[in-house]
Amino acid sequence: MNQTVNGTVNRNERDPLLEVRDLVRHFKVGTGVVHAVDGISFSIMEGETLGLVGESGCGKSTTGRVLLRLTEATSGSVTYRGKNVLTLGRAEMTAMRREMQIIFQDPFSSIDPRRTVGDTIGKPLYIHRVGTKQEREERVDHLMELVGLSPRLYNKYPHELDGGRRQRVGIARALALSPGFIVCDEPVSALDVSIQAQILNLLEELQQTMKLTYLFISHDLSVIRHLSDRIAVMYLGKIVELSPTSDFFRNTLHPYAQALLSAVPVAKLHRARERIILAGGVPSPVNPPSGCRFHTRCRCKMPICPEQEPELLDAGGGHAVACHRIHTLS
């Protein structure tokens, strides 16, 4: 499991580890169909962190869950190292789960309250029949050390731990089977800022030492900028902008992404910026607006916008945007 060579990781930037094509997830509800994820495509390179950002209900968590088949896709494909995850049989999928893991937002509800810390972390090893009982226990000890949990917590229950430590348990559990890919679904949103910083640093360290690839879901743009190599912005089930992180922050193209970025309160004085306040709330995903889904709140709306849906197109340098004004955006 120690794949580190002199503390450095050889990132193969060319091979996508994970490729998502036209992924759709609809939910039937009493009043119609919720278009939670509505045809998104992206790929994640080996060793990369893709940040997925958006507001509540934009479909970012559903995306993460569909990738791991915690909820089944309506259509589309998810290819992991050349295999379509969505069509795997039961046994193959079980094997695949060793490779793909998830860390959840709320460490209070994602850990079984009746299981001890050691049990929780060792459960994936038990399910996948890894090693003997003693080997599994040794592995759990090692994992606990890796995520900074003191060995004396082995027999403690989750209610005896604070939020930060619980999140470390969730991380250790996700790492137990040495996965290659981890979906981090708002892993620090429920934590206080001083603990949040501890967990962010831990996730970065682990990525280096264990050669992990992350899909990092968050609503916090400063956290996303800190961690991600590339960033995808979602709005009402669609990706509206997908770009290398530094490029995105230097030159934000989509009017929604611009508004989102300008709305973040920043703990600094004298920071020059234009504040864009969007009118109204996010429309219902049951009947999303026609054409471009953002046209109802967009300050750059043109006659074509309600008529035709813009495609996600490259505006140069791998910076893609789904907007009819792509040629005039700067």
Add this chain to the structure above:
Amino acid sequence: MLLSVKDLCVKYVTFEGIVHAVNGVSFDIPERGTLGLVGESGAGKTTTALSLMRLIPVPPGIVERGKISFEGRDLDALSGEEMKKIRGNRISMIFQDPMTSLNPVLTVGLQIAETIAAHQNMSEREAMKKAREMLEKVQIPAARYKEYPHEFSGGMRQRVGIAMALACNPRMIIADEPTTALDVTIQAQVIELMRDLRDEFSTAMMLITHDLGVVGEVCDRVAVMYAGEIVEEGSLEQIFEHARHPYTNGLFRCIPDIDEDNSRIQPISGLMPDPCDLPAGCCFHPRCPECMEICRTRKPAPFTENGQMVRCCLYTRGGAGQ
């Protein structure tokens, strides 16, 4: 001074022990002033706010000591009936979660009118009319007066909460994490609305939050709380650009910089102390990167310079603050 709090101490008696929630908090808020009360979970921010409104549940809570004066009157000396006339009328509160703070079985119009009728000498009709006006003030069409809270989005519910808080034209508003449950674009709308209305009604405000960004948008003074104490207080500029307390500096270093690629973050090591068993000496010393021998035993006295107060032995060591 509109509001003056001196040496407030609040504890809760529980089966696990005595929780020392607020330990000697003092601050002032002038007319039209906005104070941001910042800190992490368990720092005692909400307990401070609730004790101003005399809303601490007794038992388990005990307000041990402290003097709160508001508009020149000593609030502790007031009877329950007299306090009712102040609560919701002269001082009102905006809560974090508008879904649980609104009554789900009453229309929003009725809930606002109820507040007005309780405090102002008005007929029911007049109160209803005023409630409609308040809805328009928070940019909700008055026609939605007869709708129930579940028919509104999160941002709109919080606006209803703001309308209710402002309905009696209070002198002071206590806003307890008013935008924490909201998405960032909706938060921006609500912050702008709160700022505009605060100026229009010339209301003083105490804003409780864990988000230093929100403080920067709204407040003119900032008090940083840790383990039930205000460890530093000063103007927005003093706290944001010349913070003195190692905890305040640590908080700023924990936030990734949104304006830079590969920004560094430096966590504060360790955890918040157990409020049942606070450390001796300075309560921050077990986590402090600049901890000295004296910090383990001596509680730092407040040291004030140019209106910036800090409780840290780094500043009182030379006897400067004593």
